[in-house]
Amino acid sequence: MSALTAVAIDAAAQRIAGVVHRTPVMTSESLDRLLADRIPKGSKPAPKLYFKCENFQKAGSFKARGAANAVAKTLATSDVSGFVTHSSGNHGQALAFAAARFNKPCTVVVPSNAPKAKVSAIAAYGAEIVSVEPTITARKGTCHELAEKRNLAIVDPHDDWDVMEGQGTIAIEMFEQIDGLDAVVLAVGGGGLLGGVAQWFSERHPEVAVFAVEPEGKDLRKSVKAGTRLWDSGAPVDTIADGIRVLPIGEKCFEVVKTLPESAVLTVNDSDIASAWRLIHERLKLVIEPTGAVPLAAVLKYSDVFANFSNIGLVLCGGNVDFVDPLRSK
Known part of the structure; x- marks a missing residue:
């Protein structure tokens, strides 16, 4: 269920x-x-x-809805230093927006083939950009490494x-x-x-x-x-x-x-x-x-x-x- x-x-x-x-x-x-x-x-x-x-x-994009909800709920119950995700663009922008709205830093793991406009927009919200190979394995693996090292909460683009x-x-x-x-x-x-x-x-x-x-x-x-x-x-x-x-x-x-x-x-x-x-x-x-x-x-x-x-x-x-x-x- x-x-x-x-x-x-x-x-x-x-x-x-x-x-x-x-x-x-x-x-x-x-x-x-x-x-x-x-x-x-x-x-x-x-x-x-x-x-x-x-x-x-x-x-x-609609991704702002999920990111805002995830950030708000996490901060209500956890003492995290910031947020991290992997994204081809839209979720990355959304999480960067939501984290900034709640005065928290954000790191976005981006596939190397992501559209330039989306990557630039992520950076414009103040997020740190980390580029990796365009595979789910590389994206998720890097997210988990950064989360553990920096006390960041992972907000998955969809499976959350x-x-x-x-x-x-x-x-x-x-x-x-x-x-x-x-x-x-x-x-x-x-x-x-x-x-x-x-x-x-x-x-x-x-x-x-x-x-x-x-x-x-x-x-x-x-x-x-x-x-x-x-x-x-x-x-x-x-x-x-x-x-x-x-x-x-x-x-x-x-x-x-x-x-x-x-x-x-x-x-x-x-x-x-x-x-x-x-x-x-x-x-x-x-x-x-x-x-x-x-x-x-x-x-x-x-x-x-x-x-x-x-x-x-x-x-x-x-x-x-x-x-x-x-x-x-x-």
Whole structure:
């Protein structure tokens, strides 16, 4: 049985209120029409899409929620000198932000292939950067070494109950903000966001379907079908969606994720993601990272799956992307 509960997620929402933003939800009639055109005409109105803009969140992604909750809970019960984590960018920024908010130092172990914009942003919050090979083994091993030497608390990017509680607060806001919400679609990497959101809806509003969208090569569906984690600590997934390159779902996260039906796991490729990314840029006029486009990529690719829903919430998970200076081409 999972140690994660809706009660704990509700408490996290109260704990981090005022530390993180209650992000807005945006709509697009143009994207609604695009989806409607892909669904056979019938007596039921076509679904409407609602975009939860975590790209407007503190530190640029939903990760601020989990980091803030973890830091606040740790400091309430432990005398630590600071915090450490491993991250490809977004969680690192989030923990650096949260640690600074509570006047504690932060160290972030970063894979050597992390986007420059994200690494620079981590440093801008005052965190120390430690670069390692881009493998889970190297990242986690370095974290544990630093934690032991410096009396630092490790805040895992996803496989941490406190982090999942914080991420799950998105579910509360979406249900309050979207009338008649009956489906939620989100990208899945390590599983922290999926775990928190799925747990809250399963307890509070099980009528809302939760869909997990994975990049091609992750094979989450196989593990869900088997009811056990089938990955080892292999190389990251090769995808433009850098926020979900991590291959395995965390052990704690999988306790929740394995309860999803196999049909709730959808797979998209880089071409799907790139097309959706461009649509969000052109139609919603929003700056998001490729991972933020993954839910829309799935809705458009599997339009038949979503045809019978009415109000679909999509999590735009972050907006931390490298800026391309147009003057450099001159």
